[in-house]
Amino acid sequence: MAETLPIRETAQGSAHARHGSNIGQPVTRRDGELKVTGAARYAADHRPPGLAYAAMAVSTVARGRVAGLDVAAAKAHPGVIEVMTPANRPALAQDPDAKHHPFMFRMDLLQNDRVRYANQPIAVVIAETLEAATEGAALLAPRYEAEAPAATLADGEVFVPRAVGVGSPADLAVGDVEAGIAGAVHRVMATYDTPAQYHNAMEPHAIVAEWTGDGLSIDTPSQGLAMARGRIAGLFGLKPEAVAIRSPFLGGGFGSKGMLSGPQVLGILAARLVGRPVKLVLSRAQMYGPVGHRAPTRQTLRLGADGEGRLTAVHHHTRTASSRFDDFFEAASDVSHTVYASPAIRTSYDAVRLDTGTPLFMRAPGEAPGSIALESAIDEMAAACGMDPLAYRLLNYAETEPMSGKPFSSKALRACYEEGARRFGWEGRPLAPRTMRDEQGLLVGWGVGTATFPALMFEAQARAVIRRDGRGIVETGAHDMGQGAWTAFAQIAADSLGLDIDAVDFRAGHSDLPDAGIAGGSAHTATAGMAIHHAGAAVIARLAELAMGDERSPLFGAGNAGVVARGGRLLRRDDETRGETFSAILDRAGLAEVEGKGSSSDGGPAAGDYAKHAHGAVFAEVKVDPDLGQVRATRLVGAFAAGRIVNPHLVRSQYLGGMIWGVSFALHEKAVVDPRTGRVLNADLGEYHVPVNADVPSLEAILVAEEDPHVNALGIKGVGEIGVTGSAGAVANAVWHATGVRVRQFPIPIEALIV
Numbered sequence: 001m002a003e004t005l006p007i008r009e010t011a012q013g014s015a016h017a018r019h020g021s022n023i024g025q026p027v028t029r030r031d032g033e034l035k036v037t038g039a040a041r042y043a044a045d046h047r048p049p050g051l052a053y054a055a056m057a058v059s060t061v062a063r064g065r066v067a068g069l070d071v072a073a074a075k076a077h078p079g080v081i082e083v084m085t086p087a088n089r090p091a092l093a094q095d096p097d098a099k100h101h102p103f104m105f106r107m108d109l110l111q112n113d114r115v116r117y118a119n120q121p122i123a124v125v126i127a128e129t130l131e132a133a134t135e136g137a138a139l140l141a142p143r144y145e146a147e148a149p150a151a152t153l154a155d156g157e158v159f160v161p162r163a164v165g166v167g168s169p170a171d172l173a174v175g176d177v178e179a180g181i182a183g184a185v186h187r188v189m190a191t192y193d194t195p196a197q198y199h200n201a202m203e204p205h206a207i208v209a210e211w212t213g214d215g216l217s218i219d220t221p222s223q224g225l226a227m228a229r230g231r232i233a234g235l236f237g238l239k240p241e242a243v244a245i246r247s248p249f250l251g252g253g254f255g256s257k258g259m260l261s262g263p264q265v266l267g268i269l270a271a272r273l274v275g276r277p278v279k280l281v282l283s284r285a286q287m288y289g290p291v292g293h294r295a296p297t298r299q300t301l302r303l304g305a306d307g308e309g310r311l312t313a314v315h316h317h318t319r320t321a322s323s324r325f326d327d328f329f330e331a332a333s334d335v336s337h338t339v340y341a342s343p344a345i346r347t348s349y350d351a352v353r354l355d356t357g358t359p360l361f362m363r364a365p366g367e368a369p370g371s372i373a374l375e376s377a378i379d380e381m382a383a384a385c386g387m388d389p390l391a392y393r394l395l396n397y398a399e400t401e402p403m404s405g406k407p408f409s410s411k412a413l414r415a416c417y418e419e420g421a422r423r424f425g426w427e428g429r430p431l432a433p434r435t436m437r438d439e440q441g442l443l444v445g446w447g448v449g450t451a452t453f454p455a456l457m458f459e460a461q462a463r464a465v466i467r468r469d470g471r472g473i474v475e476t477g478a479h480d481m482g483q484g485a486w487t488a489f490a491q492i493a494a495d496s497l498g499l500d501i502d503a504v505d506f507r508a509g510h511s512d513l514p515d516a517g518i519a520g521g522s523a524h525t526a527t528a529g530m531a532i533h534h535a536g537a538a539v540i541a542r543l544a545e546l547a548m549g550d551e552r553s554p555l556f557g558a559g560n561a562g563v564v565a566r567g568g569r570l571l572r573r574d575d576e577t578r579g580e581t582f583s584a585i586l587d588r589a590g591l592a593e594v595e596g597k598g599s600s601s602d603g604g605p606a607a608g609d610y611a612k613h614a615h616g617a618v619f620a621e622v623k624v625d626p627d628l629g630q631v632r633a634t635r636l637v638g639a640f641a642a643g644r645i646v647n648p649h650l651v652r653s654q655y656l657g658g659m660i661w662g663v664s665f666a667l668h669e670k671a672v673v674d675p676r677t678g679r680v681l682n683a684d685l686g687e688y689h690v691p692v693n694a695d696v697p698s699l700e701a702i703l704v705a706e707e708d709p710h711v712n713a714l715g716i717k718g719v720g721e722i723g724v725t726g727s728a729g730a731v732a733n734a735v736w737h738a739t740g741v742r743v744r745q746f747p748i749p750i751e752a753l754i755v
């Protein structure tokens, strides 16, 4: 049922774990061996008996209707079992266009012949083999009645959305921005364009679905198992308990697997139609449409500063796009609420509707595109004030959150600037651009960017058990997208139970387990981790009760002094020589095990009202060919402070991954949308540029110490997304410093650098 990893701790992992606290140790990934030997089974690796294979046919137009499909040709193809179209698609209990709350995204499940975006599923062919299904889908030869699509931010009618991001106001202000700009000595007004980006997780969306009587057995990658289960149950009129989803490993998610997607449901419908288990895996190209993307933005920054360079006003306006049929608005301006002190700040939005799949969360949604614009504009202001960009950021350092006026729960950003700058060797950077060259004559530039991401917490549950044999079991339906959740949670579980990590079986990745919330918003470790922490504490409290109330126990009457759990023993807090093993306590009580439950919200909200964010400073070096404009990021140093670090190995790799995405944002990544057809022209990993090894510079991530007494009892902030922020801006600013050319379009086109 539940997934438990067959763990063999590496020597390194265990050695660290045995001495004291597991949290904070660089424990080797528990699933590492499974991954590198290929033993880890991903959704599409499952082949239940009787499996049939489904292939989607997707629209080649972005707007219109499907006027005809050659279903007969596809059905006549050897091996094809059935062709699912709006004519025979099994009934759903819920309209896939119904919307009961803002984060229930509309799906295209063959409800009619409308085409709302390119790559929309328009039929599913089910066959005995993947080849037959794929060939059958090709034989459908759809005819369309096509209409002209709206494809870019320049198309369509502009409106102000009701809310952006996860419910932020579309217009928010403190102070008098216009007065601040009017009275400023220095002004910057600049517009920055960021492109649509598509999630390119190594593992495409996939599902193996099998109807078992009235229930469903599913293998599919999910960043939100309980939500996926609820949505499936709703769509098929089932009780949630009738749906079992296994998702032990994800080959990346980046937000695109946070919500159940239409193609996953099509796999379930196909299984129902043919009465067999069905596997449906998206092709690379099919990832560009029905499973979300990062929307393009056009951001206008208006900044004012006084004679000393202090900001007098910040206005951050974002124009973005959603689909024609649903709402998701990239909250790019909101980063300006947090980073730089200013007496007047305004963030505003408007949007257009495009014939595109609905945009969605993508790693550092909002902050990633928002921070590249803000960090560029701040750099422009530093230059206008004749100041070093790092000194400029320190001058405008926010001691309290500028927009809300709240104190920060913790903020070691100054230390990030200092440690990062020292390590990078920022001192001695010439102020003027285009003044450094390397021995080959390449232009060299150095840039800095501030990283920030909210420290969020959601709701999660966990269950913990200590057995008479002294082993612990901790269960929560958590998700490992590759970030190392299996390991970090096992560390938290071990500490909460007072056990060595190899004495803990950690179970996750299954919808039958307690709801671990969503692996998103960089909040998974804090959220599910706190549920684990409280579940463990509940077990230990139960054991302590048993021991302290039993006069045969050395802990009898420990009462007020209390006990601590360590190494499988309960010890008197005031005299650690007195104690006994968990096994002894359970033995005497005649119990096989004790159980405890925990929730992320146990213990209630922390006292006080704080602005909670992780912070960082990223320093970048680029080299630019003065003749060709070719840019190479050569060196990045990021220093990040994110509260307590559960596992420095894993956290470092999250930061590095984020920084690589920052390089990608600044220099490589862009969906090229054909304005005539609304199709993505580079819908594959060959033409959609993400950094390859040769593009990744020397990278260093510094883990800056930070204690946060307010975010949660463990002091954990998120680390998954912050690395993207700051890094992109640092690279862009380094390009300016190398060339003297300020490019406000991302990724920076090399032709803009040939002067």
Ligand code: MOS
Binding pocket: 223, 253, 254, 255, 256, 258, 361, 362, 363, 364, 365, 519, 520, 521, 522
């Ligand atoms: Mo992340 S975009 O919250 O998976």
